[in-house]
Amino acid sequence: MSACVEVPREANSVRLKSILLATDFSAASEKAFEYATAIARRHDAKISVVHVIPESDAPLVPELSEELQWQYSTREMETLAKRDELKQTRHQLLLRRGSVWNVLSHLMREERVDLLVLGTHGRGGLEKLLVGSIAEEMVRLAACPVLTVGPNSIVSAALTGEFHKVLFATEFGPASEKAVPYALFFARESGGELILLYVVRGEPLPLGELGTAFYDDEVATTKFEDEVMLANRDRLEDLLPLDARMMGCKTKFMVEFGVPTAEILNAAEKHQPNLMVIGANSVVSARASAHLSWAVSHELICHAKCPVLTIRA
Secondary structure: OOOOOOOOOOHHHOOOOEEEEEOOOOHHHHHHHHHHHHHHHHOOOEEEEEEEEEOOOOOOOOOOOHHHHHHHHHHHHHHHHOOHHHHOOOEEEEEEEEOHHHHHHHHHHHHOOOEEEEEOOOOOOOHHHHOOHHHHHHHHHOOOOEEEEOOOOOHHHHHOOOOOEEEEEEOOOHHHHHHHHHHHHHHHHOOOEEEEEEEEEOOOOOHHHHOHHHHOOHHHHHHHHHHHHHHHHHHHHHHOOOOHHHOOOEEEEEEEEEOHHHHHHHHHHHHOOOEEEEEEOOOOOOHHHOOOHHHHHHHHHHHOOOOEEEEEO
């Protein structure tokens, strides 16, 4: 059963009326709090803030007993309740105990969540909770988009919930097709710019098919690279609706050669987007894919200077 509402296929059908923020009261969660509340205010959405005390032999704060953990978490939630950001929107604060994923998936169904938001500092400790196996489950299994705010995210965009420059990195898979409406929506609703990027993996020329002599011909090499770039640029343009250029945002198309993670981060460093959008293809087991495409998502989340919005197929 899907944990959230169905992901739309058109930008004008993107719905942001119910937002779920998972918090552990850390500095990383504070950044996520700012983004989640700003988006909720901008789109007149209800925000549910939840803290889950995980079922584990090792508590979040080792020296605290189960009862003291509950008391500590209650005080932190009471502090959040006084925040001005929450007073400006419809909200509820929830404290739960149990399996993090089970609690969140139940809430996503119950509240018909359109966006799940979480933060991470991307190293040790909480990494296991918010970027490790549990976050894999969130990104891979949640039917709604997951906005992950990494340790290097700059919170300036969080003040208004506007994303004036959106970088959409695609592999042309089914997840990317579902992610396009969100990339276009966030860029369009702030009158910003949408940059679509595809990275051709590895060397630009297929050595096994063309032979080593082909590499000696600089003209032929350049021509082949140009053909590859033009063909993939056309594929990028085909992802957008025909009237995309008239939908209130500028568009730019980029094709690069190399390692996807490195090239995506290079593009982000050059263009300084305040939101990155990627697709995550569905798998039977989130953990089984940890060494494959999740590694790319993990690196982007940990190193990007903006939040990463992930939509699964």
